[in-house]
Structures are given as C-alpha cells and as structure tokens.
Amino acid sequence: MADRTLQTTAPGGKPAGRRPFDLKRQTGFSEIAWFCLFVLYAPIAVLIVFSFNDNRSVTLWTEFSLRWYRSALNNQGIQNAAMISLQVGAVATLVSTFFATLAALATTRNERFRGEGLVYAVINQPLMIPEIVTAVATLALFALIKQLTGVGGIGYLMLAHTVFCIPFAYMPIRARLEDMNLTLEQAAADLYATPLQVFRRITLPLMMPGIVAGAMLAFVVSFDDVIITLMVAGPGETTLPIYIFGQMRRGITPETNAVSTLIVLLSVVLVALLFFFGKRRR
Amino acid sequence: MRKHLLTAAAVLALGAGTLGLGAVQARAAGELHIYNWGNYTNPELIKSFEKKYDVKVTLDDYDSNEMMLAKIKGGAAGYDIVVPSDYMVSVMAGEGLLEKTEPNQMANFKNINPKWIEVYWDKGRHYTVPWQWGTTAFTVDTAVYKGDVNTLKLELDPPPELKGRINMLNDMNEVINAGLRYLGYPRCNSNKEQLKELSDLLIKAKASWRTMDYATIEKLTSGDVDLSQNWNGAAMRARAQRPTLKYAYPKEGFTGWMDNVAVLKGAPNLENAKLFQNFVMDPENAALISNFARYANGIKGSEKFMDKDMVAAPEIIPPAGTQDPEFVPPCDQKVVDLYNRIWTNLKK
Amino acid sequence: MAAETASVPATSAPAETERLRLAKAAIRRGKLRTRWLLLSPALLTIVLVGLLPLSIILVYSFLEPGTYGGVRWVFSTDAYVQFLFERDLFEDTLTFNPAYLEIFWRSVELALLSTVGSLLIGFPTAYFIATRPPSRRNLWLFLITLPFWTNLLIRTFAMMLILRDEGVINIILMKLGLIDQPLVLIYTDGAVFLGLVYSYLPFMVLPIYAALEKLDFRLVEAAYDLYATRGKVLRHVILPVAKPGLVAGCILVFVPGLGxxxxxxxxxxxxxxxxxxxxxxxxGNSRNWPFGSAASLILMAIVLVALLVYVRYAGRRRGHG
Known part of the structure; x- marks a missing residue:
C-alpha cells in the first residue's frame, strides 16, 4: 500500500473566497461513517449485555450472571454447531474467493468478448433464485450424486456454500479491477519481468483491497446462511444458524448470545494479534 | 498485514478441516442420527442413551414438519430417527418414508397410556411411539382483559382492550382452523360459501392483530402483545415470567397434537433406532423429555419422575369439564389449494 | 498475465501483411484461451451446482404437485397460469388474480428502498474509509464487517430489543421525560426498512470501497484547482471511479433483498x-412445488433482464479501454 501516500495540503495561491479544500473530508461524510458504525454496533452491544443477563428470556433484564456462558460451555450441541459453521465458512470463503479472483481477472481489464453478458449472468445466478428453491433443487441433485457414488460427508455442504459465496466475492473484486490502469503492468513487462513476477508484484497487490473485501463478504454470507444449509446438511452437520433457527419456536435462550459474544471476542483477538505482528514486521 | 490475514485464514481453514475429519474418525462403533425439533431434546436423555447402549448419537434440528418432510423427500439419507407430528406421521407413512418397526411388540410398550394406541395417524402403533403431546389454543393477560377467556372471540372479534395487542401463529392451518371453529364449520372444509365467510372473518380480524409469528413466548413476555395464540407448554413458560397470563380452553374447540418418534425407511442404524424407540417409552426417560420441553408425554408412570410444578400446571392438566382436544388429520389437496388462496389473500 | 494484457498496436488494415494478421489472430486466440481458463473454475462450479439444480426446478415447474409435496410426473402449465389467474375449482373458468403480483411488487419496492437507503449511508462510509491512511483501512473494513460475524437472527433479535415498546429507545425517551407513551417503532414498515439496510450495509460498503480505493486523490485536487465546484468534482471525478463499486453494491443489496x-x-x-x-x-404447508418453482423462475427472469440491461449499458460505456 506504500504506492500511494497522499498529501492533502491545500495548494496555495487560491483566489479569495474559496475555502481550503480538504479532499478527505467531504461535508458530513465522516459523521455518516461514525453514525454507521454506531448503528452497526448498537445491536451488538445489546446482544453482549444480554448475554450476561440472569433471566432465561432474551428480552427482560434481571441481574448480572455468567450462567449462560457456563451453560454454553457445557452445551456440546452449540459448540459443535459453531465449529461446523467456522469450518464451512473458512473453506467456502477460501475456495470461492480464489475462483472469483480468477474470474474477475478474466472479465475485466480488456475489451469485451462475446458471451460476457452470459458469463456475468451465470456468475450471479446463485444470487437470483430464492434460497429455498436453490435449497430444494441442490438437495435433489446431491441426493442423486450420493446415491450414484456412495460418497457422503460435509464436502457437499461446503460445495453448496462455495457456490452462493462466489458472486459475493466476485463483485467487489470486479469493481476493483474495472477500468484499472494497465500502464504499471505493461511497464513491468517491458522491463522483462516474467508474467508471474508481474502478477505477484503488481497485479495482485493492486487487486488486494478487492480480494479482502470479497473474502469478508463471502464469509459473512456463509456464516449467516440458514435455508440452503437446512436442506443440504447431513447428520451431525448442524451449523450455528441452523441451531438458532431450530430454537425459534420453543424460545431462544441467551446461550446463543453468549456464543455470539465469544465469536466476536475471538475474531477481535485474532485480528488484533495480526495487526500487532503486522506492525512489528514493518 | 494482508499476507498475514490470508495465511491466518488458510491455517484456520486447514485446522478446522482436520478437526472435522478427526471428529468423524473418533466416533464410537455404534451410531444413531436423530433429527428432531430444535431445543426439544433433553441432553441428559441423549447422554443416558449413549451410556446404556455404547452408541454415539448425533442430534440435528428442524423448525417445521414441512421443512423436515421436504428434506426427507428430497432424499436426504443418513438420519435414523425423526419426530413428526400426528398428521405428518400419516403423511410420511402413506408416502412409504417410515420403517414399520412394530413398537407394539417392544418391551416398554406396556407403559403407553392406552388412549394413545388407537390413534388416527398410527392405528395400533406399528410405526411410532409417543414423544410429547399438547394443545394449541391461546394465552391472555388477565390483568388486561377481565372477562371470560375461554372463547375464540378474543382472537377473531376482540374487545377494544385487546385490539392491536394480539399475536397469531404464522401458521396457515392453525389460523384457519381457529376461524372454522369459531364459525362452527367443519375442518378440512371445501364448502365455498363457508370459506368465503371464513375469509371475510379473518381479513376483518387481521386488522386487530399486531403480529403473526411463531416466537410466542418472547412476544408475550416482552409486553409486545397481551394475547397470543400458542401451545400449552409455551404458555406455561410464558406464565413463569408474566404471572397474570392465563391459558384458555376455548369452548368452540382447540387443536391437539402429538409428536412421535419414528424410524426412517432405510435408516443406516436400524437396530439402534429401535432401541431408542423402546428407550423413550420408559417412564423415567419420558419424564426427562417432559421436564426439558414442558409438555406431557403419554407414558404411564412418568408423573412420578416429573417436576412438581408441571404435574399441577393448568396448561398441562385442563380444568374438569374441558372438552377433549381435536386432532386434525391432513386435508386433501383440493382443500389445501383453497386454504392456500385464503391465506395468500389474507397476507397479500 | 503480461502476455495477455500487452496490447497490439492498432494499425490500419490495408497496410497489414498477411503474417502480421495471422500473428494478431494467434495472440487473440491465446488471450481468449487464458480468459476461459481463468473463468473455468467459477463457471464450472456454478454450472454444476447452480445451473444443474436450476434445470431440475425448470422441470418441476411444468409438472403437477404431488399430494403431500413433491411432484407428479404429469405435464402441466398450471403453475404459470396460477401466477396471474385463479382457476375456479368448480366451473373451470379463469379470472385475473392480482394477489401474487401485489406480493411481488411489495418485495420489489422494499428491495429498492433498502438499496437506496444503504447507498445513502454506504457511499459516504466507503468514501470515508478509502480516505483513511492506508494502514488504517483494513482495520475499518474489519470494524464494518465484525458485527456480521454474529448471526443474522441474533442481530435481528437484538434490534427488536432496541425498537420494541419496552425497548431501549422507548425506555430512554421515557426516562428523559420526552414522551409518556411508548413510540410504536417495531412491527412497522420503518422497522423493516431499518432492518434490511442494516443487514445489507456491508454488501454496499465493501464493493464501493474496493472501487474508490484506487481513486487518485491528486486528480480530485487538480480538478478543484481548475475551479471545478464540489458538485462537479463529485460528478466528473469521483463518481466515474466509484461507479463499478456502486453498481456491484446495488446488485448485491437489491437482488438478495428481493428474496x-x-x-x-x-x-x-x-x-x-x-x-x-x-x-x-x-x-411447505401449501405443498405446491411446481408453483414455487414457477414463481422463482419468474423472479429470476426479472432479475436476469435487469442484469443484462446493465451489462449492455456498462459495456457500451467501457468500450476499448
């Protein structure tokens, strides 16, 4: 990212009457961003507060207690579900982001080619059908494959997740690459860099913000999926959303709040560590 | 930083994958795959079954009979046990999805309350054994509404104090059946005049409803509504947090239901599944089920092991003179099509 | 990659020798091959696990419903007819029935509204993130997505805690003495709008950020120096760069919002x-798989047409860059 460190000093010699213009500060934008953050975190704060509630209900506050953390730690079912969710999410994110990156490279930065519209439609197809329909149809297909090959396992669930993660990973990467300036790559190639070197040193770093954004979206989508998972998951493959969804009618307990809090905490710690080590290397 | 993120993600994924494989290999020799309603199975019951028969049990959840049916019909192989409600048992048995395990020959069959043997969904119990049973009516806050609660009028033509304070189940059959009972018309109805009247009644009543949702306990205890159509066990749990709530037994009639332990055709662990059917007919085990989910179970002698507050609860033991609940068989396709139209029209 | 992107000088055709023409064709073929090679993993996965099931759905939509769900293998177009017309069960006459259209329209309206809503919040947020120092940007991205690593259902329940009659907002307002009757916030269209914008915000912010991040702010500065107004800078410098991200974000919010x-x-x-x-x-309850299949194909057709129109439009704009 060292390629573009910006100086935003207001150039001198401006005619009178024009305020110095800080480009990074469009009026109200930072306020909106902070507001956005506030809105995003308000429910999370409530969720965390209620994970410490003594009451069984997720709606009324009584008093502070750690009982839901204790019971979540004793609840094998919810732990397994969280573990399966993480596994499926991680695999689906990696695979779909990789595939989407390749596809985005192929569909941008060049003149259009015949069939591009079709390719675009195909990649976005998983977005376009209501989940329940995809779920029923995928189940029918997988059941057939299982019957023919006799192979079962969690791979099917990961595959199903990979499919609907691809468009979510693809779109930000494509947005990043579209209209991208090719001069750097061409310059490198002119300087006798091998194609691989050009890709590793120039193209990949340029794409990175898109890839990171795409991967994050893919993970979020996989981690939240209910309907497709409900249909495709085999025995012992209950994910966290399925576990919670199954509880809706009989009443959700704050155990789920406790587990969600733990997941948030875990990701904060993980990212903080990465940040720390990333900084030190610099 | 970015390289780190990616590396970490890769390591995480690989680690998670390996853990998953390990878990698969670590399974005990015997297995049993149960597919049941969410938050409905006492973990102690599972533990005790695992210990007694040295079987590793996996438990997965569904949230509606229909979702479960769609999944089983779609060809989801691998589950041994499902717990369908009464009407769903007759559907699944009719479609050849259930294994005829003849529970009536099992050792613990003597414990079943005779009332639950000759049932419409499984006459003589050739396929299933009782899990839990209950009723579907509604709960009212008696601090808000002081009159007689035992009438469907409160849901369908509510007094001013309840207007806009009502939650109905988001369930086509329960809502339509409540309407039919209120009008005094038969269930599985295809009479067009009667259905027209029903449709008008529901559309008018909907203006007084605040929500249509399955999460009834949370709706009542949060104070969002003062009346909610719900199940008796849920009513009892809601009352624990809002003591002025009262479960109604409408004089026009109310629904009864029973969830049943069934074995799927082609179950990979047939023998263990049969053991489980026998296992839940043991009074002590049946009480474990009831103590967890708060419904009655249909096994004689289980009261001894049940929590005291349950045995005395008005939601579980109806007051003397209350009529029997009505168990509604599945309707034929023509009726379902008509109901579907009414429902779409109601919610469009 | 370098071979692929190295451009061939565009000389006029008459001066071209036969050899040069052949070489150019070979390069173009090579480019095309690379391109399909890169596309194949994603396309193959989606075709096998996305389109193949879709054909099952297509077949279902032309069959009759089975008695208890599933299908009977009898050809029928009833599922499509049912979408617009109501068949009288006794007289077999068809009458127009707008109920399903109304339901469709409500969803389209809601999806449009939530797209606009998340755009209004998402664009400034993405812009803000893209203008942070490079070392901070990933932290911001992480902060934006972290709330979504909890579950959608849990988050929605948490929102209900905030919005309900005895919820956080009403309690605070009552304590402050600003109101004495709780405001009706939950179970309203406003609450739904808020919830959808909330759920889809990252789908809007991240693509826009990915596009904006490549904006060279020296350009903006230059434009401003050349006496462009704030509005002109936005229109002629910032928006063109952000456009791919805006479009991607809108698609990622609108299309899932429909369902x-x-x-x-x-x-x-x-x-x-x-x-x-x-x-x-x-x-489920209605046990009419063919109708469910037909309705989703109709939905897909609508979205597909919108997408193809976009590709046409975007393609014309992109030209030979």
Missing part, C-alpha cells in the same frame, strides 16, 4: 407475505 423474508417477518410482524416466504410456503 429476503426473515428480517421482514421478525421486524415487520409477519402479517404480510414477501416473495421469499410466499415461495417457501409452496414447498
């Missing part, structure tokens, strides 16, 4: 059907 129903049900109170749950109950 959304868990959020509308929980926050809206569940009294109105959305396309999503209308279709879902066809596979």
């Amino acid at each position: 959304a129903y868990i959020t509308p049900e929980l926050l809206g109170g569940g009294k109105s059907l959305m396309i999503g749950n209308m279709i879902a109950i066809q596979f």
